[in-house]
Amino acid sequence: MAVSPGSDAAFTSQKSTLSENPRTKKFPLTEEEIFYMNCRAAYLTIFKSSLENIISKDQLCLALQYAGRNPSQKTINKYWTPQTAKLNFDDFCIILKKEKPTSKAELLKSFKQLDVNDDGCILHTDLYKFLTKRGEKMTREEVNAIINLADVNADGKFDYIKFCKLYMTTNEQCLKTTLEKLEVDSKLRRQQFGSHVERPPERDPSPVTKQSPRIIRKNDQETFSNKGDTRSPLLSTSRKFKTSVSFTITMSANSNRNSKLTEPNVKDWQYIQSKGCFFLEEDGEIISHQYRMQIAQKSMIYLTIKPLNLSQVEGKLSPWSSVDTALYILKESESQSNLQLVCFTEQRNREVFGWTGELGPGIYWLIPSTTGCRLKKERKPITEEAQLVYRDETGELFLTEEFRSTLLDIFEVIDLDGNGLLSLEEYNFFELRTSGEKCDEDAWAICKENFDTRKNELTRQGFMDLNLMEANEQEGDPRDLWVTLHSMGYNKALELTEACPFVIDVYAEKCKPRIKAVHMEGCSGQLEKAICKSVLNKGDTKVMGGYENIIIHTYNCDTWITSVIENKSDNKVIIHINNELSKNCINNRGLNVFAVEVAPKSTMVCQHVMPLNEHQEWLYCCVYSLI
The missing domain is CATH 1.10.238.10 (EF-hand)
Structure with a gap:
């Protein structure tokens, strides 16, 4: 009961x-x-x-x-x-x-x-x-x-x-x-x-x-006893489609491993780096840091983004290195609300995505993106929870070695400028992510009085001691520590499964670029507009038969395929998407068959698709039908 x-x-x-x-x-x-x-x-x-x-x-x-x-x-x-x-x-x-x-x-x-x-x-x-x-x-x-x-x-x-x-x-x-x-x-x-x-x-x-x-x-018993070959309800006779259009793209094995990204001779170029992270929210949305970049004068720019390898073992890549990354570059015109897409990092060399070109002086926004095909909610059960703290024979509380190693990795992720220290701004990105509140100047002053700092910034040891103090305040109860770890993408085994840290490198030939993380947002708003604009500019286009105001755009960048639905009509439309004939593919929605509603006079990202196994041929075959 x-x-x-x-x-x-x-x-x-x-x-x-x-x-x-x-x-x-x-x-x-x-x-x-x-x-x-x-x-x-x-x-x-x-x-x-x-x-x-x-x-x-x-x-x-x-x-x-x-x-x-x-x-x-x-x-x-x-x-x-x-x-x-x-x-x-x-x-x-x-x-x-x-x-x-x-x-x-x-x-x-x-x-x-x-x-x-x-x-x-x-x-x-x-x-x-x-x-x-x-x-x-x-x-x-x-x-x-x-x-x-x-x-x-x-x-x-x-x-x-x-x-x-x-x-x-x-x-x-x-x-x-x-x-x-x-x-x-x-x-x-x-x-x-x-x-x-x-x-x-x-x-x-x-x-x-x-x-x-x-x-x-025929009868209800037949309904529930013979399900082995039941067809999808979307293929049933009750589903009525007005018209359909399909895309079929065959991709060879390892085609997305071919090096198309050529690094220019950057020996004498000015250089700056910033780190960040993609975080997977409870509802499946992905959020990440976003940046403003200032270019003082017209210059050639070489810009890359790649997953950040935190592995302590030499030569061993971190498990999230297979997560795709991209960077959209938008120029600010008059205000932050008026951003124009300039380019994005569509060239690739293994896990590195990059772009080379000329940018004029001005303010640019760098918006990281991942398709979500390989950064998804974890479903495997954790059989044994990692221990975070322990007491010695005197009763004094300590952090376990496993937890200390995890905290060092977290420090590397939130140390955005990579100088080995945490500024108040960097620490506040961490605080907003884990507690939803910022640390004000007064609290930061107290923090500096009690924990190891250098140049008014928190050291690694200071960050460790801060977490130990939190454990002591809870008398060894690790629940608040687990809230922090889960917010940063770690599971109960201290594996980073629901986040992907990344690093952005910017080289400029004629001036010193300046880059600063300004906020953390989801993959909507400006990013959604940027993806739609890039696909409309570069993708293949097909019009729904008999409905010239409903257009399907598909862009293939060798690494993934993105489809965008454009609805120019004055009415909302519902589009049914069927990927059941695709082979060796995964998509960001986690479904082979689904439907989307597209508002009037709008465009929306329908899906991203990637190969399940990059070393095998993959076939993208998608049918879009108007319900």
Whole structure:
């Protein structure tokens, strides 16, 4: 009887929440529409898109719990048989229609049978006997989870009335939060469409209940017992396309390893360097440092970006060195809001991307970019958590060698100018990333009084001592230290898996360039515009047949392929993208089939694609269809 994290226990009770939507004010949602909206909200709590399939019993159980169900093992086995390979979103909706949510009255009735004193409480001993020996038996660990809920247990008794109230309130609040996130999150609304986009199938005026629109089934048992060859719902007869256009590009093995980047003779050129990092956010967005560069006079410039190797072993590359990097150069004209794309680092020599050319005097913005194909959320479980601190025989607290080594790497990443010291500005990038707050001048003065500094900047030893002080303040509790580590991209094994540090090198023939990190932002805004502009300038173009205002642009830079959708019309469009015929490819969305919504009079980056294995031939074959 585990507490499930989300519920549609009373779909109709959600009308007040949904009525805030402008459309529902004019056209109130039907019960059927509310049902499908709740289904989609629960599904997208687990998956990136309603086009993804459920591929395990555990996923099915979790999805049902987020939808307010409390499935027994018997229920799970009914829908996930030994022959089941996958279930899709439409199957999930059918299951939810069959498995009604538990009501508060039903819960109270079940518990009341054990209430021998009729006082709203059950002895823990009786609860153990009932839940572990009758019906769908629970394990002792599962029963302990209920008994350990502080709000509903006291003096060896379980207050089932409070539990039922907590259970229903938690479910309703979780669903409300999920629905609100779905409503306001523009990324979900723009990207994550499934076979039910915003509403259920077209309303049938007849009183006969319609089946799920994916396929017409002989019977429900066939739906759930023969999934080995189930086709994608986007290829079903219910999906109607107005027109389609396709791109096919064959790339040879190692073609992206060919050296096209030629370094000029920079022996007498002026040189400056800056470091930075790509960070992967919880929602999958990638953010990074951004820079302003000043060129005093017209000069030839040689500019490169590459992953920063932090490996302590000579000759061994860091694991994130395979992450692609690029740098977009934009010139500031009159104001920061008016930036014009000049160029980007499209030439490559192994992990180094660069550009050579002439720049006139002025202010330039350097915006780093990575496709996100190889910098993604980690999914592998960590079996053993690294130890961060320990106490010696006297009880004094110390940092472990493994943690100290990690802190030294972090220091290298946040020491943006590479001088071996942390300025207040550099330290504040670190603080904003890990705590969300800046260190002011007064706090910095105190920091300098208590920790080792040089030239008013924090040394490596000072940075170590600062972290040790934090551990001592928490009396050895490492939780705050782990918050810092997770924010910097480290997992519980102290592996850097969700960040990619990089280094930018700038050479100028006739003047000393100046470069400064100014802020940290996501891959949207100016970067999105710059990528779209570069693809429109250099990519291949195809117009949707019969729809000349909808244009697909595809750019191949040998290392990756980027597609941009341009919508010149006055109406939004939904484009279905199918990569299922591609071979040896990965994309930044993590899905072979998905759909995107493109606003009127706009362009958007549709996807980036890279080879899964660079040493093998890869085939990009993508079909874009107008829904």
